[in-house]
Amino acid sequence: MTSITDDRSLIAHTGWGYFPVAFVARLPFAMMVVGVLTLVASVRGSVALAGLTSAAVGVGVVVAGPVIGDLVDRRGQRRVLVPVGLANGILLALFPVVVLTGMPEPVVLAAGALIGLTAPQAAALSRTRLVAIARHRIGGDRRERTLSRVMSYESAADETAFVIGPVLVGLLAAFLAPWAPIAVAAALSFAFVTAFALHPTAVMADRDAETAPARAPVRDVLSRPVLVLVAATFGVGLFFGSTLTSLTAFAQSTGDGEAAGLLYGLMGIGSAALALTVMLLPARFALRWRWLAFGAVLVAASAAYALAGDLVAVIVALSLMGLGVGPTLVTLFSLAGERSPAGRSATVMTLLASALTLAQAIAAGVTGALAEATSAQAAMALPLGAAALVLALGVVNARHDRAAEGPSGAAPARAR
Template identity: 85%
Template structure:
């Protein structure tokens, strides 16, 4: 991209209208795993099959995510996102037909896989777009501060989307029909993913296609520092998936399975709020230290969730879990922005996003099977395992950073 640095702020480059469009474009992605889980569980009565089906969505996302990121790095966001968003809208619209028509389970799983393969990576690409604009067009005196705010905002927007997504699923499923969330996600994919792809900021981030762009090899994307971040994001995905599915099992055992999305949304309230405040933390509170501190909060609250026996205790622990997971996610993506090789920002961001979604879906499948084979209470211990993994990787990251400094 050609650098055109000036004194204007990031918002003056993007315009205020960019942010609502980019936010709503995330919702189909945030709704699809929970929506598939809710629809299949309601239609079949099987939490295990619902978890498996949502797991297949995640497998599709992780297979397609790095490919989409590489294509975007090569051809730009507009050329890739427009066909992907349209295809995803069509496949989401067809999925309730497949499920409610009582078609065979293998066909249901194929349909779920296609949804994942066509999932629009709006969150990762919005982050990539804003980082590119900040680096290449914002004046050096304010660039670092702007980049920090971008990472905080984007992670808070992700968290808020992952709050609103499950809440929308819960409300639509409870008050309309279990197929309604998927239908709404399809409409949003058609309208807002396309609008996000065609927004003028895509041209700002992509630059002039006639100008050759330096691009690091894929081996740089898979370097050890990036792999640690991808593994930690995978751990956060395990946490999300096991929490959602164990919560679904808990709600079903209480006789109100459609409330799971609303309960899950409680975790995101504190998560999104604290993610936004990360930008206010002093620079001396390093990213390495933040990972350890907020990872510790996540472990402690997940332990409390595992020991909860009634709804009030579950609600309290979900709110506390949000205080740990939001800032941890901000920290991981901030480090990813620092460690992205030249010309590979979209590849790194989609790699992390795909790792999170794959883990969320796989843990949904495992947690659903465990809940059905044992009990909801046993399944509620799995978020603790995931949070311990995230903290352990934070320790590994700190050790590696110290070695590199020496």
């Protein structure tokens, strides 16, 4: 494709209206796992079933996510996202009926899996869309600066959505009804995912998808530098899922299970704040070292959470955990943007998003079962294991990058 570049800012190309639409379009994805967990736990009275249903959502996401990403890379965003968003809205609207009418557990699990299969990948596709606009519409030195800001903004927006999503679930479930969060997620999917899919910026991304001169083969996505990011994002998902479910068990043990989403949101306050400021960090603080630094914070805070014995200690630990997880997630997606093979940005981004959601759901299932079999306190130790995995993979990434630099110390294009 022939690029048409100029000196205008990214917002001049997208328009201000793009950003609120793209942000709200993320919320159904951010709300569905927590909303399913809360609804099933509240109505059926089983944290184990709720965790398994959330796991079914994650299985659906991981099966469909990379397929959706590949279809978008080949056919464009509008053709894929419009039918996916509408189908997801319908399935979300039907899920409370399935749970509230007492349908058998296999039907509940199947309904959760279908929600995951149609999960709209708005966050990954927004990142892909803005990167395409920056690369093909913005010229000169501004392009690289814009690409860096896009990655920071998108990761911060993801974090903020993952904060607002659970908080919305907690508020709606506590003040309206346990089915209210899923009903709201369905309405948002119908309205905002469709609006995001049809936004004029999609035309630019679709044109890139249709006319890309050299799309890398799928096997390039499975390279070691990309797979270590997928594995680390999976670890972050394990952290999210085990934290949320152990927190749900803790809240239920205090007689206020619907408050779990609100408590979970406390972790997101520091997470979102740090994610928004990552773009201000100096370039010499390389991405691989950020991964190690913030991963270490996550491990320390998770240890405090595992040892917390009362509500005040849990609140303090959750706040500290947010200081580690937000910047870590920003770093992983920034590295993914740099390491995506040509023409495979949507595939890589949806692969990371799928790994995050799958791990979150699997951890929810395992943690829920452990909480019911033993205690909430035992389940609260699991986030520490997930945090340790993220940090260990950061060490692997740093060692690989240092080896790739060679004796000269000059970093290759993809080793950051």
